[in-house]
Amino acid sequence: MSFDRLIDGIVKMQNPTVAGLDPKLDFIPDYIKENAYMEYGKTLEGAAAALFEFNKGLIDELYDIVPAVKPQAAYYEMYGWSGVHALQKTIAYAKSKGMFVITDGKRNDIGTTMEAYAKAHLGITDVDGEKIEAFGADALTVNGYLGTVKPVLDVCKDSDKGLFILVKTSNKSSGELQDRIFDDGKTVYRTMGDMCENWGRELPGKYGYSGVGAVVGATYPQQLGELRKTLPHTFFLVPGYGAQGGGAADVAPAFDGRGLGAIINSSRGIMCAWKKEVGIEPRNYAQAARREALRMRDEIVAYIGQIKK
């Protein structure tokens, strides 16, 4: 019903970051792929088995220092239904280790269909009386172009979960639509941000942040700061740190005076850390990920100070 569980984890670990799990085959050490191909061949099943094994290793090394993971749905769908199976297993494994799971799916549709997405990713599916979790994530990213956030709010109310709505995305072309100005003088992203504040009233949280968050890219630090001031109850999911160019100074404006208010994502930086360490044994890829996660945590906490409740 809010991001309280996520924020509890951030405070406990003193770490406002999330590890993005967007596993391309290129990121995965050969020994994992070879084992998977030996069992399933060079097939989508084989690729999916490698993805899951890679993720499992990362989660084992990260769960005690990083409060959340964010699997990106596209990189699982690329490997067909087998890839989507690996997504489901990744979510279940991360949850079994106590991590908060944000499925980055940017789902959107008209009301009745949005309800199906909300049930699929956050809620419960009813199979003629049997209640089953299809994917069971804790939060889902959502695109608000259709104005149909309500069905997701309803599922979140029932189940202590949350959603992040795209406000200002990290890509270079995000301005083409999002920076355009309406006839009332407000930009699209500000307008979408204000909608987050309104929708969020339905999912209040103990830290002052609702269960309706906003995606705001690290690559736009000025907008991050502006939105932090104007959206006091909206928690930010901040992509774009690291590989996309955002640094600790860029993300600092996303936080409030307590060091709360945002969680910063790094995907390639963490997943591919092993490729940047000289002389590392590929079997130690997850320890390299852990070192990078700690470095990132320390770099950001140096800017925002101790995180207080």
Next chain:
Amino acid sequence: MSFDRLIDGIVKMQNPTVAGLDPKLDFIPDYIKENAYMEYGKTLEGAAAALFEFNKGLIDELYDIVPAVKPQAAYYEMYGWSGVHALQKTIAYAKSKGMFVITDGKRNDIGTTMEAYAKAHLGITDVDGEKIEAFGADALTVNGYLGTVKPVLDVCKDSDKGLFILVKTSNKSSGELQDRIFDDGKTVYRTMGDMCENWGRELPGKYGYSGVGAVVGATYPQQLGELRKTLPHTFFLVPGYGAQGGGAADVAPAFDGRGLGAIINSSRGIMCAWKKEVGIEPRNYAQAARREALRMRDEIVAYIGQIKK
């Protein structure tokens, strides 16, 4: 690279409609579900087996009179990875019958991730040298909020496929953002429509329509007519006919003088036709769907006349 194949089918069958495959368990006759539960139990696998069997029956009765199907991804994801497997099998089966398949996924993300979605749904996945189709649809619906359509265009160029971008959606709340007016006096939906025309230049087609289509709801006939005039190269996918309230008179403005320019979707109307026929044997659900599809075709063609090349 365009919608030529889709339009070929529309002209050949004299039918500008698409059957939406959004199968909820409620829509499926009991005998299909009972068979599936007997084999897999009341599980996500059982539900997915029922979905596919239901779809297969519909496709068998529709493929010679309806040129295309549009499975809605949400209703498959609701049944987990098993449901997504049923989506993949549905796409493959419809294609084996010669139907044009539009996956309604409304996917969107930053550039590199959008590329993964495009490969997943329309293109080819590379598993260390093996080239495999993950889902293999002919077209994908896309949400343009991020301004990252380019990677989908690139995949379509390589593979004779197309995309439909959300412009003016059929839901009641679509106006909250899409009808807002920019400081240049244009609405959001008009602006997005103009982007479709621009992007479409990269995927020209022999009928004058590009491979970049637009989703425009049947529930907004005035906007349909306005957009038909201002977007001469953009083919429309029109949801909202039937169950959502749009009728043949409402969708008529979507067509040009040749009876081309749009394809009208009906989902529940076709899938649930058997529930409305008095005294029908549930085993004949697909014949009822065929009767409704023919009725819908005749109703629309009565407004637009013979469809000419």
